[in-house]
Amino acid sequence: MLGIKQVHHIAIIASQYPVSKAFYCDILGFTLTDEVYREARDSWKGDLALNGQYTIELFSFPFPPSRPTHPEACGLRHLAFSVDDVDAAKSYLESRGVACEAIRVDPITGKRFTFFSDPDGLPLELYQA
Missing domain, CATH: 3.10.180.10 (2,3-Dihydroxybiphenyl 1,2-Dioxygenase, domain 1)
Structure with missing residues (x-):
């Protein structure tokens, strides 16, 4: 093992x-x-x-x-961070000038999430725990 x-x-x-x-x-x-x-x-x-x-x-x-495509390049797709409140986290990021996608709901888990990018375009996700 x-x-x-x-x-x-x-x-x-x-x-x-x-x-x-x-x-x-x-x-x-x-x-x-x-x-x-x-x-x-x-x-x-x-x-x-x-x-x-x-x-x-x-x-x-x-x-x-540069990264070949966004976000569907072969390899690491994105990093996801868990948060307690995706709405509050999204608002905080936007207040700091970070663009976020609209909040979506995972159809399998029912959990809410949004995507944003780091300064080099690496896709990052906030996922409500």
Whole structure:
């Protein structure tokens, strides 16, 4: 048996590291727990935690390729974050200048959700717990 216990972290490459770091920390509420500049790779790496749990590795690399399509490219489709109140979370994001789609209802679970994007167009979802 493989024995996977949980997802350890999610790695995200940002085209503008300071912009994405501010988005994830100042708007979404992640905490920067460690940050290092890797001179040999001309790359920043920031470790971001949510509620004290290491969650995202945020990287920068010189001239990363763009995402092929949005959101139906092969590979990771989107990241979803659970919230208690999707209406309040959507209002908060919009007050910070983050465009959100209209709230929809999952036809299978009956739960409410909305999509928005990070500064590089990575699709993100708020899903009401």
